[in-house]
Amino acid sequence: MEQVAWDELLRRMGELRDFGGVVGLLTWDQETFMPQRSADGRAAQLAAMQALIHERVVDPRLGELLVAAAADGGLDEDRAAMVRNLGRERDRAVKVPPALVRELAQAQSRAVEAWRAARAEERFSIFQPHLERLVELRRAQADAIGHAGERYDALLEGHEPGMRVSRLEPLFAELEKALVPIVETITAAPQPARWNYASQRFPVDAQWDFTIGLLEEMGFDLTRGRQDRSTHxxxxxxxxxxxxxxxxxxxxNPFQAFFSTIxxxxxxxxxxxxxxAxxxxxxxxxxxxxxxxxxxxxxENMIGRSLPFWRRQLPALRRLFPAQLEGVSPEAIYAAVNRVERSPIRVEADEVTYNLHILLRFQLELALLRGDLTVADLPAAWNERMRKDVGIEPKGDREGVLQDIHWAWAEFGYFPTYTLGNLYAAILHERLERDLGGVAQVIEAGRLHAVRDWLAEKVHGVGHRWDAEEIVARATGEKLSAAPFLRYLEAKYGALYGVAL
Ligand SMILES: [Zn+2]
Known part of the structure; x- marks a missing residue:
């Protein structure tokens, strides 16, 4: 393609990224410092920016440039990836009729209100018609985007490019089959001695200082980023x-701050x-x-919730909280932050039971999208799966089907990315162990920059030249599977609980 045309394409790509950054800044402000009564003005500004971005993405001229670029066999790997990534994004945007986009946005904001009311009154029926509408609209959107018989794939693609249900189902089934007996064994084992911090108070200023120290040790550059406070x-x-x-x-609970920061x-x-570049x-x-x-x-889990990490951090923590930590060992902290229990709430779940919460959501939303499950039957299906997989009965819909905001946002196809994150993390962690020659020693010596540098080279610095699975495969030589994650759990929790897993 001619240089002048490529330059125009590059300029349009740059502009879209800049607009995205503006949306990011407006959103960040909304969640941190925006005054309480400024929500309406901000909503209008965000909608205007989103409309502008949409307009530029569907602009026919951008389509022409992308087609011309895609036809050019001489593009290098980076340029080819730019064209492929933006082409996929544009394709999705062009195929969905503007009326459907508007309807989804309106239905979403009404559904969030209804979800809040349903939670407050613990009455699923308030949320039910809204969720029915969202499922209907998402099915229509998936059909508009196009799929090979599995609507869920069209939605999944928006969060996890290249991933398919046919790939996830066997992977998740294997994980589920292995996790249920692991949870069984651990919860039946004698409890290790742990630090009971619940009866104490931890001044937040000292917590703040500790979290900034953690970011510095991780190698987060505070001259090119910052930390603030928010509810979520x-x-x-x-x-x-x-x-x-x-x-x-x-x-x-100081660990909320510590692990959120990590x-x-x-x-x-x-x-x-x-x-x-x-x-x-x-x-x-x-x-x-x-x-x-x-x-x-x-x-968070493989480094922050490890024993060498707390061996390293205890002296700094003791300086900030001398009375609270009197006589507390790193082993007692380690046991406290890795407590495994059957609990109804996903965001409070430990890393052993966590994926069971995700698999449940994945199966239910897949059934909703396929039409195998009605929204009216959703709470009962939720409770049944919780009993079967997590081994606990929710006391009501607030700690059951109404606990997450995701479905009120019409987010279907998002939940599985959490479990994929755990699986990818374990694959990378095994390779990191081999390449650094002992991650435990690196952590205990406070050389977390070595971890950051490895990840920066193998993962971060690649950007989106390839899709996730290929990035991980090139970094580690391993294909996506549940085995490394299961090996990680078995080693860590087998030792902590003194059981064979
Ligand atoms: Zn996250």
Whole structure:
């Protein structure tokens, strides 16, 4: 393709990324510092920006440029990936009629209101007609986008490009089959001695100082990013040089802040180490939600919830909380932050039971999309699966089917990315162990920069040149499977609980 045409395409790509950054900044502000009564103005600004982005994405001229570029066999690998990624995004946007987009947006905001009311009154029936409408609209959207007989694939593609239900189903079935007896054995085992911190208070200023220290040790660059507070922690990659994290501070449980910071710090490192040369192109972003989540979970669970990590951190923690930590050992902290129990709430679940919560959601939303399950039957189906898989009966719909906001946002196909994140993390972690020659020693010596550098080279710096599964395969030589994650759980929890798994 001619240089002048390529330059125009590149300019349009750059502009779309900049608009995306503006949306990110508006959203970050909304969740952190925006005054309480400013919501209507912000909603209008965000809608205007989204409309502008949509307009530019569906612009026929962009379509022409992408077609011309795709026909050019001489593009290098990076350019070919830019064209492929933006082409896929444009294709999805063009195929969905504007009336359906508007209807979805309106139905979503009404559904969120109804979901809040349904939770407050613990009455699923308030939410039910809204969820029925959202399922209907998403089915229509999936059909508009197109699929090979599995509507869910069209939605999954929006979060996990390249992934398919036919790939997930056997993978998740294998995981489920292995997890149920593991949970059985661990919950029947004698409990290890753990630090009981629940009766104490932890001043939030000292917690804040500790979390900043953690980010520095992880190698998060605070001159190109910052941390603030929010109710629900999140990461917002506005630009490679402007990455915003939030954490959540409560006096009762300092681990909420510590693990939120480590988790979001893992996401933040991904954003800070994306390929600088491609920062304003469709290659300069993360490859998928699942791969993003693999970064946060590798840091939070495999590093932050390890024994060497707490051996390393205890002296600093003791300086900040001397009275609370009197006589507390790293082993007691380690046992406290890795307690396995059957619990109804996903976001409070430990890493052993967590995926069972996700598999349940995946199976139910797949059944809804396929038409094998009605929304009216959803609460009963939820409770039955909880009993069967997690081994616990929710006390009501608030700690059952109404616990997550995702379905009120019409997010179907998002939940599986959490489990994919755990699986990818374990594959990367095994390779990291081989390449660094002992991650435990690296963590205990406080050399977390070595972990960051490895991930930056193998994952972050690749951007979206390939899809997630290929990035992980090239980094590790391994295909996506549940085996490394299961090996990780068996080794860690077998030793902690003194059982053979
Ligand atoms: Zn996350």
């Amino acid at each position: 922690p999140f990461t917002d990659g506005i630009h490679v040089d402007d990455v915003r994290l939030t954490t959540r501070l409560t006096e009762e 988790h979001e710090g893992g996401h933040g490192l991904y954003e800070q180490n994306l390929p600088r 491609h920062v304003r192109t469709p290659v300069g972003s993360a490859a998928s939600m699942g791969l993003h989540e693999s970064q946060s979970r590798l840091w």
